Amino acid sequence: QKEVEQNSGPLSVPEGAIASLNCTYSDRGSQSFFWYRQYSGKSPELIMFIYSNGDKEDGRFTAQLNKASQYVSLLIRDSQPSDSATYLCAPEIPGNRDDKIIFGKGTRLHILP
Amino acid sequence: ETGVTQSPTHLIKTRGQQVTLRCSSQSGHNTVSWYQQALGQGPQFIFQYYREEENGRGNFPPRFSGLQFPNYSSELNVNALELDDSALYLCASSLEAGGLQYFGPGTRLTVL
Numbered sequence: 281q282k283e284v285e286q287n288s289g290p291l292s293v294p295e296g297a298i299a300s301l302n303c304t305y306s307d308r309g310s311q312s313f314f315w316y317r318q319y320s321g322k323s324p325e326l327i328m329f330i331y332s333n334g335d336k337e338d339g340r341f342t343a344q345l346n347k348a349s350q351y352v353s354l355l356i357r358d359s360q361p362s363d364s365a366t367y368l369c370a371p372e373i374p375g376n377r378d379d380k381i382i383f384g385k386g387t388r389l390h391i392l393p
Numbered sequence: 394e395t396g397v398t399q400s401p402t403h404l405i406k407t408r409g410q411q412v413t414l415r416c417s418s419q420s421g422h423n424t425v426s427w428y429q430q431a432l433g434q435g436p437q438f439i440f441q442y443y444r445e446e447e448n449g450r451g452n453f454p455p456r457f458s459g460l461q462f463p464n465y466s467s468e469l470n471v472n473a474l475e476l477d478d479s480a481l482y483l484c485a486s487s488l489e490a491g492g493l494q495y496f497g498p499g500t501r502l503t504v505l
Binding site: 284312314316322323324325326329368372374375379380381382383384385386 | 426428433434435436437438441449451481483490491493494495496497498499
């Protein structure tokens with residue numbers, strides 16, 4: 281069973297619209313969740329993290345977490361061409377002494393000018 | 394810029410050779426995690442070092458080994474290189490194990 285599932289896309293969204301990126305995870309023990317943005321040929325960049333159920337907003341980004349459904353999402357409001365990138369969902373997988381972060385394959389987002 | 398540096402930027406090796414990749418963590422961070430990212434895939438967890446000790450390992454063979462130094466910089470060593478080892482190798486540092494991770498720019502390894 282895959283630990284982190286994301287739609288690979290590409291997800292095409294018109295400029296100015298809301299982009300919605302979804303992620304499901306398998307480990308019910310996960311408590312921390314991270315979203316990274318990765319431009320082509322570059323390394324991942326941390327853009328959001330969320331620990332509690334509900335919504336967390338930071339500028340144009342909103343992360344949503346539902347631990348009962350094992351679901352986390354990222355909304356990008358007023359999408360800009362510069363938002364075109366791959367977005368990686370990364371839950372923390374708890375261990376006895378080795379908490380580690382596992383990445384999904386990512387969703388490619390394309391903002392249409 | 395995250396303050397995490399990696400060297401070299403690019404590397405070309407032939408099958409069967411050995412390679413060492415280096416990572417300097419962000420100031421104050423004691424944990425370094427290494428990832429392998431193949432084209433079109435998400436980063437795959439190789440292992441993590443916390444205060445100079447291996448603190449978790451992903452599904453990678455023993456020919457992938459590592460080291461963390463007292464200044465918390467780290468090395469990734471890969472022996473007996475295979476073609477499938479061609480990938481972007483990323484290191485990420487964090488304040489503590491399981492904390493927010495910040496990535497370096499990566500090392501692009503090509504195995505011919």
